[in-house]
Amino acid sequence: MVEDTIAAIATALGEGSIAVVRVSGPQAVECIAPLFRSKSDLREVASHTVHYGRIVDPANDTVLDEVLVTVMRGPRSFTAEDVVEISTHGGIVAVKSVLELVLRHGVRMAEPGEFTKRAFLNGRIDLAQAEAVIDLIRSKSERAFQVARKQVEGDLSKQIVPLRAQLIELLAHVEVNIDYPEHDVAEVTAGVIRDTCGEALKKVRQLLDRANEGKILREGIVTAIIGRPNAGKSSLLNALARDNKAIVTDIPGTTRDIVEESVSVGGIPLRLLDTAGIRETTDVVEQIGVERSLGALNDADLILLVLNHHEPLHEDERKLLEQVKDRSTLVVVNKIDLSGSLDLDEVIALVGQDRIVRLSAKEGTGLEELEQAVARLFFSGTVETGDLTYVSNARHIALLHRTQISLTDAIDAADEGIPIDLIQIDIAASWESLGEILGDSAGESLLDQIFSQFCLGK
Numbered sequence: 001m002v003e004d005t006i007a008a009i010a011t012a013l014g015e016g017s018i019a020v021v022r023v024s025g026p027q028a029v030e031c032i033a034p035l036f037r038s039k040s041d042l043r044e045v046a047s048h049t050v051h052y053g054r055i056v057d058p059a060n061d062t063v064l065d066e067v068l069v070t071v072m073r074g075p076r077s078f079t080a081e082d083v084v085e086i087s088t089h090g091g092i093v094a095v096k097s098v099l100e101l102v103l104r105h106g107v108r109m110a111e112p113g114e115f116t117k118r119a120f121l122n123g124r125i126d127l128a129q130a131e132a133v134i135d136l137i138r139s140k141s142e143r144a145f146q147v148a149r150k151q152v153e154g155d156l157s158k159q160i161v162p163l164r165a166q167l168i169e170l171l172a173h174v175e176v177n178i179d180y181p182e183h184d185v186a187e188v189t190a191g192v193i194r195d196t197c198g199e200a201l202k203k204v205r206q207l208l209d210r211a212n213e214g215k216i217l218r219e220g221i222v223t224a225i226i227g228r229p230n231a232g233k234s235s236l237l238n239a240l241a242r243d244n245k246a247i248v249t250d251i252p253g254t255t256r257d258i259v260e261e262s263v264s265v266g267g268i269p270l271r272l273l274d275t276a277g278i279r280e281t282t283d284v285v286e287q288i289g290v291e292r293s294l295g296a297l298n299d300a301d302l303i304l305l306v307l308n309h310h311e312p313l314h315e316d317e318r319k320l321l322e323q324v325k326d327r328s329t330l331v332v333v334n335k336i337d338l339s340g341s342l343d344l345d346e347v348i349a350l351v352g353q354d355r356i357v358r359l360s361a362k363e364g365t366g367l368e369e370l371e372q373a374v375a376r377l378f379f380s381g382t383v384e385t386g387d388l389t390y391v392s393n394a395r396h397i398a399l400l401h402r403t404q405i406s407l408t409d410a411i412d413a414a415d416e417g418i419p420i421d422l423i424q425i426d427i428a429a430s431w432e433s434l435g436e437i438l439g440d441s442a443g444e445s446l447l448d449q450i451f452s453q454f455c456l457g458k
């Protein structure tokens with residue numbers, strides 16, 4: 001049981017219009033009440049109510065800020081403990097002085113992720129949900145946000161829990177039959193193992209199939225814009241950034257030398273790298289020529305090959321088309337506002353009609369078609385909004401792979417007539433690896449590693 005009370009700033013630091021100091025723990029109300037001057041005494045107010053007042057330093061009666069204070073009594077709170085949230089005016093000064101005051105009155109500074117860790121330790125959420133909170137904080141597009149939110153609500157867990165229940169039932173069944181090793185019983189049991197493990201395997205494969213899409217949603221599509229000098233690469237980049245809300249994300253713990261810019265195109269984050277990334281390499285491409293630029297393309301998830309509608313196809317462009325046609329490539333025929341000299345039929349013959357988008361980066365026409373083409377490429381149509389359970393977390397993916405292996409081993413062993421007490425080991429292993437996703441058998445160090453990825457105040 002957690003004993004102490006913790007606090008942190010729960011909103012992003014900066015120029016926001018409000019900032020929130022979150023306090024959680026058994027003494028939350030007791031500690032804040034003496035610092036809060038208001039018509040109501042926090043110790044007496046109903047849970048889940050908001051109160052207007054002032055935060056005052058009792059040592060010298062200084063008013064630090066006008067605030068709204070929300071009281072949420074456990075277990076109906078994020079951490080399942082008593083939570084008090086103090087909404088101060090935005091800006092660093094007000095919120096910091098309130099936090100410092102709180103920390104002088106029996107409250108300890110929270111570690112990164114400690115609120116979420118408490119929610120987990122108090123059984124309020126499982127580990128998959130806790131990790132989804134990390135994704136939520138980091139999500140770079142509306143769609144990624146929705147996927148993460150669904151996981152916070154326990155979507156993945158809802159699929160894993162019944163799977164485990166079936167495996168436990170199977171283990172019990174096998175256990176019973178080990179005590180009655182007659183031949184026909186063993187045969188029946190092998191059939192049950194095949195069926196149950198086969199069903200579980202199907203489900204695990206479905207989750208893994210969607211994992212790749214989940215990864216893309218979470219991390220963004222690494223996009224390389226290539227083409228000959230003057231085709232309009234930089235113009236396209238700028239047009240996309242202008243047309244779409246560019247979200248700059250600060251990912252805690254992964255400080256990089258480069259600034260990363262995510263452009264959300266049709267709900268899908270395209271990752272365009274500044275400085276060391278696409279912008280520079282496009283210019284490098286222009287210098288080092290077609291051959292070597294292809295090496296730089298290896299890491300790209302998506303290639304946008306820009307052609308100039310105003311000019312005939314160049315020999316370099318033929319080479320490029322040939323090289324990228326088997327990759328996730330869209331051919332952007334740019335400058336359609338100008339008269340055309342490009343032989344479109346030749347391009348169609350090489351890559352097919354539905355991978356060609358005609359647009360004018362300069363006038364901004366056709367950008368929507370490009371966005372739709374990107375979405376088509378990555379989601380083979382539209383994503384049904386009701387079905388967003390993507391597994392998007394590397395740890396979950398690894399565990400699902402491990403589950404897949406043990407289930408396959410169990411099925412193979414049953415096919416080969418191997419004694420069921422040996423098959424039992426594989427079934428138990430798959431039950432365990434699924435449990436690790438939920439945090440059932442998570443060791444302390446794993447927990448620390450997971451929760452340390454959070455930013456402060458979550």
Ligand code: GDP
Nearest residue numbers: 229230231232233234235334335360361362363
């Ligand atoms: P890059 O070398 O491939 O990056 O090409 P830029 O984006 O720098 O564009 C080269 C030239 O083409 C510039 O003068 C742009 O203004 C012009 N340009 C780019 N896109 C269009 C377009 O859609 N229509 C027209 N008419 N000009 C364009």
Ligand code: ZN
Nearest residue numbers: 233234282283
């Ligand atoms: Zn350029």
